[in-house]
Amino acid sequence: MGDAVRRPLRFFGTARSRGEAASRARQLIADVRLDPAFADRLPAQLSGGQRQRIGIARALAGEPDLLIADEITTALDVSVQADVLRLLDDLRRERELACLFISHDLAVVRGIADRVVVLRHGVVVEEGPTDAVFAAPGHPYTRALMAAALEPDPEAEGVVVSAEVWADAAEPGALWNDLGGGHRVRRWRSADG
Incomplete structure (x- = not known):
């Protein structure tokens, strides 16, 4: 999973060297409340919620002002949904991000928007x-x-x-x-x- 987070770091130029990309990838993985050791795992070794968090880490790699979350909680159980939504809300405040949250789940929309x-x-x-x-x-x-x-x-x-x-x-x-x-x-x- 580390490579999946390192790629956008290199693409967006937010990490200039491989070493910096590896270090920043581990930090981004930690920022989405996963153990940095998840960088060494494969997608099949992650739960749905963990994969969503890796996706969020990848999105943050470009240091965006706007984060677009399209159906980010779909197919997650309710407790994992709540964790992902809390994470998004915390990241939004900490990083001063605008979030465009796309969802068909009105209860989720009401709670976050x-x-x-x-x-x-x-x-x-x-x-x-x-x-x-x-x-x-x-x-x-x-x-x-x-x-x-x-x-x-x-x-x-x-x-x-x-x-x-x-x-x-x-x-x-x-x-x-x-x-x-x-x-x-x-x-x-x-x-x-």
């Missing part, structure tokens, strides 16, 4: 501060996503979502309603204007 952008078919339909969007989702698609999120109560009733919510969102004439406090919702102009 300062702002939320909801996309439907690649089109932004709502965006705003996390608390505002979760407290009062303004777009039908956002409401449908929240209604469809798994309920932790096994006795809870299922959710029925109307067909028009799932209809094609690629209608022309999109406009925005400003709900205040930076919370905006996409709306659609009717066919007759």
Whole structure:
């Protein structure tokens, strides 16, 4: 795994020699809360959470200002998800990183994000501060996503979502309603204007 972290160090020029790359790779591995000895392991010897941490170490090798975490907790069990999310939050604060966190897991988004952008078919339909969007989702698609999120109560009733919510969102004439406090919702102009 050390080589996987050394390569981006050399590529981005943040380590000039092999020795410096090896030393920095071990430090980055430690920075993501793994034993530096993981540099000597193979991918098959790591758990899913450990592989995610190595991926984060690789991303940090270029000393970025923005870290893009695309579905970083997918396929991880809940306790490992929590560890990875705490790690990301700590790294964000320590390194003064901006993080773009992409996820379909609304509970995770609510726990980590300062702002939320909801996309439907690649089109932004709502965006705003996390608390505002979760407290009062303004777009039908956002409401449908929240209604469809798994309920932790096994006795809870299922959710029925109307067909028009799932209809094609690629209608022309999109406009925005400003709900205040930076919370905006996409709306659609009717066919007759």
